[in-house]
Amino acid sequence: MIEVLLVYLESFEALRKTKPVQNLQDTLEYTRYVQHVTKLHAKMFQALAAGIAEAKLLPKEISVSEEELDAFMDDFVAARLGRRVIVAHQITLATDLLQGGARPGHFGIFALECRPKEVIESAAAIVSEICSKRFKKAPTVLVSGDVDATISYIPDHLEYILIEILKNAMRHTVKWNMITGDKELPPIKVKIHAGNSVVLKITDSGD
Numbered sequence: 001m002i003e004v005l006l007v008y009l010e011s012f013e014a015l016r017k018t019k020p021v022q023n024l025q026d027t028l029e030y031t032r033y034v035q036h037v038t039k040l041h042a043k044m045f046q047a048l049a050a051g052i053a054e055a056k057l058l059p060k061e062i063s064v065s066e067e068e069l070d071a072f073m074d075d076f077v078a079a080r081l082g083r084r085v086i087v088a089h090q091i092t093l094a095t096d097l098l099q100g101g102a103r104p105g106h107f108g109i110f111a112l113e114c115r116p117k118e119v120i121e122s123a124a125a126i127v128s129e130i131c132s133k134r135f136k137k138a139p140t141v142l143v144s145g146d147v148d149a150t151i152s153y154i155p156d157h158l159e160y161i162l163i164e165i166l167k168n169a170m171r172h173t174v175k176w177n178m179i180t181g182d183k184e185l186p187p188i189k190v191k192i193h194a195g196n197s198v199v200l201k202i203t204d205s206g207d
Contacts, residue, residue: 004048011037024097031094038087048076085109085154113150114158116198117143120190123162131170139173139185139204141166146194162200169204176205 015037021030052069089108096102105112124141131138169188177185186205193199 004044004051007040007044011040027094027097031091034087034090038084038091045077045080048073085157109154109156110152111155112152114153114155115148115150116158116192116200117147117149119155119158120162120192120200123159123166124188127163127166127170130167131174135171135174137174137185138170140187141190142187143190143192145192145201146198147192149192149194149198151198165202169202173204 014033018030018033019026021027052073055064055069056066058064089110093102093108096106096108102108120141120143128138128141166188173185173188188205189203191201191203193201
């Protein structure tokens with residue numbers, strides 16, 4: 001825990017003393033430092049998790065409750081995710097600048113016209129392969145609704161979220177199918193609803 005604290009304090013002090021970014025050279029130097037800090041912090045989550053595990057073994061008279069530890073970790077993870085989005089965006093913007101400008105249809109890490117249907121299909125292909133290797137079969141994923149909808153979003157983040165949800169859906173679908181003994185696996189249905197915002201509704205037939 002002390003190691004994590006010191007790394008964060010040193011990084012904060014260094015960033016606090018960084019001179020204002022005023023030109024391209026400043027941007028490149030700042031981005032290189034941010035990349036260095038990102039690598040430095042890569043293992044901090046594992047170190048903190050180990051510290052939390054140790055804290056749970058402390059004697060009751062000096063220990064922190066499990067609820068307080070969980071609340072601390074929730075806050076830490078949420079803040080860490082936010083920082084990593086900002087850092088990734090900064091690095092991508094600087095990289096695009098060096099290469100002559102933003103990639104078509106992108107602003108930093110954001111796809112200005114991200115198509116959920118394409119991300120769903122990509123995530124489904126990844127999870128289907130995982131499921132097939134483990135269970136020797138995998139349900140199909142049917143996409144319906146506003147399939148031409150687009151949103152400004154971070155495709156990698158959307159894909160990660162969908163992979164985790166589809167992994168759970170496929171696992172439960174296959175296990176329920178083993179119980180029922182049906183010959184066919186029911187499909188997992190993903191419906192895209194586009195209005196003021198875009199909503200994805202995922203339905204499986206698992207128990």
